[in-house]
Amino acid sequence: MEFDTATLLAIAAMSVVTATTRLSGLWFAKLVRPQSRIAAALQxxxxxxxxxxxxxxxxxxxxxxxxxxxxxxxxxxxxxxxxxxxxxxxxxxxxxxxxx
Amino acid sequence: MPDEQSEVRLGLTAILPAAVAVIPFGLLLGARAVEQGLSVGEVALMSVLVFAGSAQFVVIDIWSEPAPWLIIGVTTLMVNIRHVLMGASLAGKLGAFPALAKPVAMLFMVDEVWAMAERRALDRTLTPAYYAGMFGLLYANWITWTVTGAWFGRLVSDPYAFGFDFAFTAIFITLLTGFWRGRQTALILAASSAAAVAAKLAVEGPWYIMAGALAGVLVATVVSTSEAADRVEADDGI
Incomplete structure (x- = not known):
C-alpha cells in the first residue's frame, strides 16, 4: 500500500478545510441573537x-x-x-x- | 427520552434511500481516483478523513501528480462553503446533544444527513441516536464503495444510465414538501431557484449553491420581518 507525500498533504488540506466549514456553523450560530432578523432568516x-x-x-x-x-x-x-x-x-x- | 435503539433504527431507515443511491457514485469515484494516480490506500484515507462526495468528485477531476495541495484545498473550500450556512441552521436543532457530541455531529454533516436531520427536527426532537444511525450508515457505506471502486476499477461507467443521479434530486424534492409554510416559502424558493439557475449559467463550478442559498435567506429576512410586524399588530389587537 503506497502513500505519496504530496497526496497525503492534499488529503490533509481537504480534511482540514472540510472540518472547518462543517464546524464553523456552531460558532456562527453562537453569534446570532435569538429573535434577531438573522435568526429568522436562518429558518x-x-x-x-x-x-x-x-x-x-x-x-x-x-x-x-x-x-x-x-x-x-x-x-x-x-x-x-x-x-x-x-x-x-x-x-x-x-x-x-x-x-x- | 425516546428509546435509543428505535431512534438508531429510524435514522438508518431514513438515510437508506440515499445510501443506496450513492453506491454507483462511490464506485465511480474510487475508480476515477485510481485512474488519476491515487493508490487504493489513499482513496480509503480520503474517504475516511474527508467524507464529502461532491468535493471529492471535483478534486479528483483536477488531480495531477504530484498533487497540487493548495489548489485542492481551495477547491474543497469552494465546494464546501455551503456547510457554514447549513451548520448554522442545524446548530439550533442539537438541543438534545451533549456538548461534546455537537462538534462530532457537525463533522459528519454531509448534505443528505443534514437534510434528513433538518426534516426530523420539524416534527420531533433530533436525538443523537437518530443522527448517529444516519451518518453511521452513510459513512461506512461511502468508505466501502469508494474503496471497492478503487480496488476493482470501473464496475460502473455511468450512474446516470439508471437514474441514480436523479435519486438525490427526488430525495430533496420530497424533503422540501415538509418545509412548506405557504406564501413565504414560495417566495424563498422562487428567489433561490432564480439565483441558482442564473449563477449556474453564468459561472463554472459549485457557486450556484451559495448564490441560491443566500438569495433565499435574503428574501426571508424581508418576508419574516413583515410577518413579524403582522404578528405584533395581531398581539396588539388582543
Missing part, C-alpha cells in the same frame, strides 16, 4: 439550500428531468418518502428513454 436555510442544490437538475438539465421533478413532487404529497423517490427515479428513467 429559511433548509428550503433555500435544498432548492439551490436541485435547481440545475430541475430547470436546466432537460425536459425529462423537469417532468420527473414535477412527478416526484406530486408523489411526495401522496406517498411515503421511499415510494416517492423510487417513483421519481422510475419516471426519469422512462422519460429519458422516451424524450431524451
Amino acid at each position: 429559511a436555510v433548509p428550503s433555500a439550500v435544498l432548492m439551490s442544490v436541485i435547481a440545475p437538475a430541475v430547470f436546466l438539465q432537460g425536459p425529462a428531468e423537469a417532468l420527473a421533478a414535477g412527478i416526484t413532487l406530486l408523489l411526495a404529497f401522496r406517498l411515503p418518502m421511499m415510494a416517492a423517490v423510487v417513483g421519481g427515479v422510475a419516471a426519469v428513467v422512462a422519460l429519458r428513454y422516451l424524450i431524451g
Whole structure:
C-alpha cells in the first residue's frame, strides 16, 4: 500500500478545510441573537439550500428531468418518502428513454 | 427520552434511500481516483478523513501528480462553503446533544444527513441516536464503495444510465414538501431557484449553491420581518 507525500498533504488540506466549514456553523450560530432578523432568516436555510442544490437538475438539465421533478413532487404529497423517490427515479428513467 | 435503539433504527431507515443511491457514485469515484494516480490506500484515507462526495468528485477531476495541495484545498473550500450556512441552521436543532457530541455531529454533516436531520427536527426532537444511525450508515457505506471502486476499477461507467443521479434530486424534492409554510416559502424558493439557475449559467463550478442559498435567506429576512410586524399588530389587537 503506497502513500505519496504530496497526496497525503492534499488529503490533509481537504480534511482540514472540510472540518472547518462543517464546524464553523456552531460558532456562527453562537453569534446570532435569538429573535434577531438573522435568526429568522436562518429558518429559511433548509428550503433555500435544498432548492439551490436541485435547481440545475430541475430547470436546466432537460425536459425529462423537469417532468420527473414535477412527478416526484406530486408523489411526495401522496406517498411515503421511499415510494416517492423510487417513483421519481422510475419516471426519469422512462422519460429519458422516451424524450431524451 | 425516546428509546435509543428505535431512534438508531429510524435514522438508518431514513438515510437508506440515499445510501443506496450513492453506491454507483462511490464506485465511480474510487475508480476515477485510481485512474488519476491515487493508490487504493489513499482513496480509503480520503474517504475516511474527508467524507464529502461532491468535493471529492471535483478534486479528483483536477488531480495531477504530484498533487497540487493548495489548489485542492481551495477547491474543497469552494465546494464546501455551503456547510457554514447549513451548520448554522442545524446548530439550533442539537438541543438534545451533549456538548461534546455537537462538534462530532457537525463533522459528519454531509448534505443528505443534514437534510434528513433538518426534516426530523420539524416534527420531533433530533436525538443523537437518530443522527448517529444516519451518518453511521452513510459513512461506512461511502468508505466501502469508494474503496471497492478503487480496488476493482470501473464496475460502473455511468450512474446516470439508471437514474441514480436523479435519486438525490427526488430525495430533496420530497424533503422540501415538509418545509412548506405557504406564501413565504414560495417566495424563498422562487428567489433561490432564480439565483441558482442564473449563477449556474453564468459561472463554472459549485457557486450556484451559495448564490441560491443566500438569495433565499435574503428574501426571508424581508418576508419574516413583515410577518413579524403582522404578528405584533395581531398581539396588539388582543
